[in-house]
Amino acid sequence: MNAREQRLGICSSLPLSALLLLTFIAPLLAIAAFSIMPAKVFTLAHIPDFSAYAEFVREGYWKSLAWSLGMAAVATGLLLVICWPLAYAMVRIFKRFTLIITLLVVMTLFVSENIRLFGWVITLMKGGLFEGYMHSWTGIGFDGLLYNVPVIIFGLVYIYLPFMLFPLTQGISMIPDDARYAAADMGANRWQIFKEVELPLAAPGIVVGSLLTFVLAAGAVAESKLLGGQAVIVISDDVESAFTYGQNWPLGSALAMVLIMVISVLIVVTLMKVDLDKVMGKVK
Amino acid sequence: MKKLTRREFNKVLGGSALMMTMGLPGKLLAANSKLNILCWEGYNTDDVLGPFRKLHPGTKVQAESGTSDPDMINKLRAGEIRVWDLINVNQPWARNQLFPEKLIKPLNKEKFLPYFEKMSPEFAKPYPWAFSENADLIGMPQRYGPFSFVVNTDKISRKTAEEVGWELFLDPKMKKRYGVLTYDNWNIIHMCITAGLNPFEKLDGVGMAKFKITAKQIFAGSKLLSDDLVAMNTALINGEIDAYFTGGTYTASPARLDGLTNIRAITPKRGPIDGKGGVAWIELTSLVNNPTPSPLAEDFLEFVQKPEICKAVGFSEGTYNPVAQMGSKAVFKLWNKEELDAIQWDSLTEEMERCLEYDQVASYDDLIKIYSAAKRS
Numbered sequence: 047m048n049a050r051e052q053r054l055g056i057c058s059s060l061p062l063s064a065l066l067l068l069t070f071i072a073p074l075l076a077i078a079a080f081s082i083m084p085a086k087v088f089t090l091a092h093i094p095d096f097s098a099y100a101e102f103v104r105e106g107y108w109k110s111l112a113w114s115l116g117m118a119a120v121a122t123g124l125l126l127v128i129c130w131p132l133a134y135a136m137v138r139i140f141k142r143f144t145l146i147i148t149l150l151v152v153m154t155l156f157v158s159e160n161i162r163l164f165g166w167v168i169t170l171m172k173g174g175l176f177e178g179y180m181h182s183w184t185g186i187g188f189d190g191l192l193y194n195v196p197v198i199i200f201g202l203v204y205i206y207l208p209f210m211l212f213p214l215t216q217g218i219s220m221i222p223d224d225a226r227y228a229a230a231d232m233g234a235n236r237w238q239i240f241k242e243v244e245l246p247l248a249a250p251g252i253v254v255g256s257l258l259t260f261v262l263a264a265g266a267v268a269e270s271k272l273l274g275g276q277a278v279i280v281i282s283d284d285v286e287s288a289f290t291y292g293q294n295w296p297l298g299s300a301l302a303m304v305l306i307m308v309i310s311v312l313i314v315v316t317l318m319k320v321d322l323d324k325v326m327g328k329v330k
Numbered sequence: 331m332k333k334l335t336r337r338e339f340n341k342v343l344g345g346s347a348l349m350m351t352m353g354l355p356g357k358l359l360a361a362n363s364k365l366n367i368l369c370w371e372g373y374n375t376d377d378v379l380g381p382f383r384k385l386h387p388g389t390k391v392q393a394e395s396g397t398s399d400p401d402m403i404n405k406l407r408a409g410e411i412r413v414w415d416l417i418n419v420n421q422p423w424a425r426n427q428l429f430p431e432k433l434i435k436p437l438n439k440e441k442f443l444p445y446f447e448k449m450s451p452e453f454a455k456p457y458p459w460a461f462s463e464n465a466d467l468i469g470m471p472q473r474y475g476p477f478s479f480v481v482n483t484d485k486i487s488r489k490t491a492e493e494v495g496w497e498l499f500l501d502p503k504m505k506k507r508y509g510v511l512t513y514d515n516w517n518i519i520h521m522c523i524t525a526g527l528n529p530f531e532k533l534d535g536v537g538m539a540k541f542k543i544t545a546k547q548i549f550a551g552s553k554l555l556s557d558d559l560v561a562m563n564t565a566l567i568n569g570e571i572d573a574y575f576t577g578g579t580y581t582a583s584p585a586r587l588d589g590l591t592n593i594r595a596i597t598p599k600r601g602p603i604d605g606k607g608g609v610a611w612i613e614l615t616s617l618v619n620n621p622t623p624s625p626l627a628e629d630f631l632e633f634v635q636k637p638e639i640c641k642a643v644g645f646s647e648g649t650y651n652p653v654a655q656m657g658s659k660a661v662f663k664l665w666n667k668e669e670l671d672a673i674q675w676d677s678l679t680e681e682m683e684r685c686l687e688y689d690q691v692a693s694y695d696d697l698i699k700i701y702s703a704a705k706r707s
Contacts, residue, residue: 086695088407105699109706167561173568190570193554272561275554276512279706290400291514292698 080299098300114281118263121202122256125210133214151208163272193275201269210255217251253320281305365624367393368402369418372646382633399423406433415624418615421459424469426690429462434616436466445635450657469614473651476597476681477578478608484592485572495598495607496524505551509574512557516576518697521545526602533693545704579673583650587672597681610685637661
C-alpha cells in the first residue's frame with residue numbers, strides 16, 4: 047500500500063471514526079461534567095463544586111459500591127472454579143458434544159436477563175418449584191430461598207456464565223498437548239501440570255473472562271432487585287434512584303463516575319501486572 | 331424463464347426510485363401528522379390507541395409507558411420536549427415541576443371544563459390540582475386511587491389494619507413479615523405519616539430525627555424490598571409476607587381481579603394530618619410544550635373522555651383503577667361486579683375521604699438523603 051492510498055484510507059474512515067468517538071465518548075463526558083455540578087441542577091451552565099463526590103463519602107454510598115465490587119469478585123471467583131472443568135472438557139473431551147453445549151449456552155443469551163431471573167424467582171420462592179414440590183411430597187416446607195445475599199451471587203453466576211466460559215475455552219485451547227505430555231514425561235504430577243503448565247498458558251483466557259464477568263457483575267442490578275429483594279443495595283441501584291426519585295443528576299453522575307473510575311483502575315492494574323504477551327509466549 | 335438484462339434491471343430500479351421520490355411528499359406529510367404520548371401504562375394499549383388510530387388514518391400514534399413520574403419528567407428535561415405531545419403523570423408533578431419549568435402548557439378551558447361536570451363529585455368541583463396557581467387548566471384527571479398499604483386479610487383483618495394504621499409496621503411482631511415496595515417518593519410520604527409527621531410541611535430537626543428513626547426501623551424490619559408490584563403481590567399470596575408498605579388499589583387490583591380478594595389495599599382510619607392517614611394519587615394528562623405540537627393532542631384528550639375509552643384506560647393490562655369519569659352513568663355501567671370488587675369500589679368513597687392529596691414533600695431533598703441512607707444500612 048503506498049502512502050497516498052494510506053492517506054485516502056484514513057480520510058475515508060474519518061467520518062465514521064468521528065461518529066463512533068462522539069457516540070461513545072460524548073455520553074461519558076456528559077456524565078463526567080454533570081458529576082461536578084452542584085446538587086439538583088439539570089444543565090451544565092453552573093459553577094462546578096464537586097459536592098456530589100463529597101456526598102458519596104458523607105452519605106455512605108461507598109457501602110453500596112463495596113457490596114457491588116465484593117459480590118462481583120465472589121461471583122467471578124466462583125465462575126472461574128465452575129467454568130474451568132467445563133471449558134476443559136469442551137476443549138479436550140466432549141468433541142462434537144462441545145457444539146451442543148456452546149449452542150445451549152449461547153441460546154440463553156437470546157432470552158432477556160429479566161425473564162431468566164423471573165424463572166428463578168418462581169423456582170426458588172415459597173410455594174415455587176422447589177419448596178412447593180417438597181412441601182407437597184414430604185409435608186416439610188421452608189421459607190423460600192430468595193431475598194438474601196447468596197441468591198444474588200447465584201444470580202450473577204448464572205447470568206454471567208457465558209462471559210467466563212467462552213474466553214476460558216479459548217484460553218485452554220491455547221495449551222499445546224505436547225507441553226502437558228512433556229511435563230508428564232518429566233515426572234510432573236496432575237496438580238503440577240495444572241499449576242505450572244495449564245494455568246499459565248491459559249492465563250489470557252482467565253484474565254479476559256475474569257475482567258469481563260467482574261465488570262459486568264459490578265454494574266449489575268437486576269439480580270439484587272429480582273432475586274435478592276434488595277437485601278443489599280448495589281451501586282447501580284443508587285445511580286438509578288439518584289437520577290429518578292432523587293432528581294439529583296449530579297449525584298447520579300458522580301456515583302456512576304466513581305464506579306467507572308474504580309473499575310478502570312482495577313482493569314489497568316490487572317493488565318499491568320499480567321503481561322499478556324509474555325504469557326502467550328510472544329517474544330518482545 | 332426469461333433472463334433479466336442489465337438494461338431491464340436499470341429500468342426497474344429507475345422506476346422504483348421515481349415512485350419513491352413521488353411518494354415522498356406524502357410521506358413527509360404523514361410524518362407531520364403524528365401524536366406521541368408519554369404515559370403510565372394503560373394509555374399505550376391497543377384498546378385505547380386502536381380506536382383513535384381508526385379515527386385518524388394516516389396519523390402515526392405512538393405511546394410509551396414510563397416507569398415512574400420522575401423518570402418521565404427526566405425525559406422532558408433532557409430535551410424530549412420536542413418528541414412528546416402529551417404527558418400523563420401524578421398530580422403534584424404537573425403543578426409543581428412541569429408547569430413552572432414550562433415543560434407543559436395550559437389547556438383550552440372552554441373546551442375542557444365542561445367534561446368536569448360529568449365526573450365523580452370529588453372531581454366535578456372541578457378538581458383543584460388540575461389548575462396552576464394562576465388558575466390555568468394544566469391537565470385532565472382520569473385514573474385515581476387511595477395509596478397507603480396492602481395486607482393479606484387472611485393474616486391481618488381489614489378492621490385491624492384500618493384501626494392500627496401505619497403503626498402496624500412498627501410492631502415488633504411484624505418484623506420480617508412485611509415487604510417495602512420501593513416507590514421512594516411515596517415511601518417518604520408514608521414514613522413521615524408513620525412517624526406522626528406532616529410530609530407536606532417543612533420539617534425541623536426534631537422531625538428529621540423522628541423520620542430517620544422510623545425509616546431505619548421500617549427498612550430493618552422488612553423482609554424484602556422491590557419496586558415490582560407483581561413481586562410484592564406474589565410474596566403476599568404465597569405467604570412470604572403478610573403486608574407491604576406502600577400500595578393501594580393500583581397495586582392490589584391485579585391480584586383481586588384474579589380472585590384473590592384477600593389481598594386488600596388499606597387506608598388507615600386515622601392519621602396525623604387533620605386526622606387523615608391515607609394519601610391519594612390522581613393522574614393528570616397534560617399538553618407538552620412541544621415547539622412543533624401535534625394538532626391531535628387535544629383531540630386525544632377529548633377522545634379519552636368517551637365511556638368505552640374510559641373503561642379501556644381504567645382496565646388496561648397490568649393494573650386496574652377507578653376513573654374520575656365513573657361519575658357518569660354511561661361510564662359506570664361498563665364495569666361488572668368482579669371489576670368493581672377488584673378496585674374496591676365498595677369502600678372507595680370512604681377511603682378517598684380518609685386521604686390527603688398526594689402533594690410535593692416540603693423537605694424532600696433532606697428526607698431522600700435520610701431515606702436512601704436508611705435503605706442502604
